[in-house]
Amino acid sequence: MPRKALENLRTQIDETDREILRLCAQRASLGVQVAHAKLEAGEAVRDRARERDVLRAAIENGAALGLDAAAVERLYQTLIELSLSGQRAELDARAIEKEGEARVAYLGGPGTYSHFAALAHFAGRHAAMAPVVRRDFASIVRAVEEGEADYAFLPIENTTTGSINEVYDLLLDTDLQIAGEHHYRVRHCVVGRGKSLGGVSTIYGHPQALAQCRRFLTGLEGVTQRFASSSARALEHAMEEGAQVAAIAGADAARLFGLNVISDRASDTEENYTRFVALAKDPTPPAPGLPSKTTIVFRTAHTPGALVNGLAAFRDERINLDRLESRPVEGSPWQEMFFLDFEANLNSPESKRALAGLEKHATSLRVLGCYGADRLAPSSVLHEDE
Numbered sequence: 001m002p003r004k005a006l007e008n009l010r011t012q013i014d015e016t017d018r019e020i021l022r023l024c025a026q027r028a029s030l031g032v033q034v035a036h037a038k039l040e041a042g043e044a045v046r047d048r049a050r051e052r053d054v055l056r057a058a059i060e061n062g063a064a065l066g067l068d069a070a071a072v073e074r075l076y077q078t079l080i081e082l083s084l085s086g087q088r089a090e091l092d093a094r095a096i097e098k099e100g101e102a103r104v105a106y107l108g109g110p111g112t113y114s115h116f117a118a119l120a121h122f123a124g125r126h127a128a129m130a131p132v133v134r135r136d137f138a139s140i141v142r143a144v145e146e147g148e149a150d151y152a153f154l155p156i157e158n159t160t161t162g163s164i165n166e167v168y169d170l171l172l173d174t175d176l177q178i179a180g181e182h183h184y185r186v187r188h189c190v191v192g193r194g195k196s197l198g199g200v201s202t203i204y205g206h207p208q209a210l211a212q213c214r215r216f217l218t219g220l221e222g223v224t225q226r227f228a229s230s231s232a233r234a235l236e237h238a239m240e241e242g243a244q245v246a247a248i249a250g251a252d253a254a255r256l257f258g259l260n261v262i263s264d265r266a267s268d269t270e271e272n273y274t275r276f277v278a279l280a281k282d283p284t285p286p287a288p289g290l291p292s293k294t295t296i297v298f299r300t301a302h303t304p305g306a307l308v309n310g311l312a313a314f315r316d317e318r319i320n321l322d323r324l325e326s327r328p329v330e331g332s333p334w335q336e337m338f339f340l341d342f343e344a345n346l347n348s349p350e351s352k353r354a355l356a357g358l359e360k361h362a363t364s365l366r367v368l369g370c371y372g373a374d375r376l377a378p379s380s381v382l383h384e385d386e
Contacts, residue, residue, distance in 0.1 A: 031083030089124030108230025178369025313357025
């Protein structure tokens with residue numbers, strides 16, 4: 001094929017891609033309008049039956065055009081998730097008016113995973129985000145308590161290394177409420193001024209990042225690992241200390257700092273996600289009908305069956321328990337408290353009945369927040385919904 005003909009075809013593809021993106025944005029905007037209409041009508045925001053109808057129609061129309069059914073379903077699942085994401089941003093719990101600039105306290109500054117996750121989470125929720133950079137988790141919370149920020153944005157768990165206990169403990173010591181969550185996919189890279197791993201003698205990283213790359217780093221002979229207070233500080237070491245020094249960070253951070261991606265396979269697991277929570281003072285609750293989570297902390301009597309009997313109230317109300325995390329009770333050796341995330345709006349009749357049932361077996365119970373659920377299982381017509 002002549003070069004000019006190839007370039008013309010690529011130009012047409014580029015124009016088509018721009019039109020596809022424009023239509024995706026239009027579809028997402030219509031989805032937000034539909035969500036408001038549903039709220040006014042008293043209906044749930046998510047309608048899985050409607051989603052399956054959309055998928056069936058798309059697969060049928062795609063077949064007429066010679067498109068693979070599985071590929072069409074994946075495409076439309078992504079479009080539906082894009083719509084749901086916009087609805088969460090519009091209707092989720094929030095500390096200030098949507099049109100305002102959100103002051104967000106997070107760890108480390110530009111280039112950190114917290115930085116990129118915060119940008120993704122607050123996009124659409126507010127007109128803009130103003131970073132309030134802090135060097136440790138406690139000072140992030142304190143920034144909101146003292147009025148220097150509207151939100152504290154903190155990592156609370158990771159699919160590789162598990163819970164971040166310091167953050168759970170901070171939830172106990174503050175009156176701030178959870179106003180949102182965000183699951184951020186982490187792709188650890190070795191980045192630096194050098195171009196090959198063979199020339200690297202020292203790698204800096206936040207302790208959590210180094211722990212999530214343990215197997216990879218152990219396999220590097222003669223390389224010293226050093227802790228940094230944040231990914232941003234690790235990147236600064238890589239910039240300032242020569243080609244033999246590198247950092248564990250993301251590819252976006254490397255581009256931001258003008259560094260090379262020496263290896264993009266530092267993560268011990270391919271599917272590595274960190275869950276972040278946004279904390280705020282007295283946030284307005286999520287809109288009724290928005291798929292939501294509620295987080296509580298409670299203690300039960302130290303008697304056989306107390307925990308099981310308390311949790312049975314959620315089973316009876318058909319409420320799914322998303323996460324149960326135990327933490328020791330300070331000053332009471334071998335006693336435990338429990339953090340629980342359940343998939344329901346705090347103010348729904350089912351939640352109220354379930355919490356009343358739990359309280360019969362609890363010695364203490366405190367609500368830590370109600371907010372829009374960030375991860376929703378996709379609907380499917382080719383595979384049975386789980």
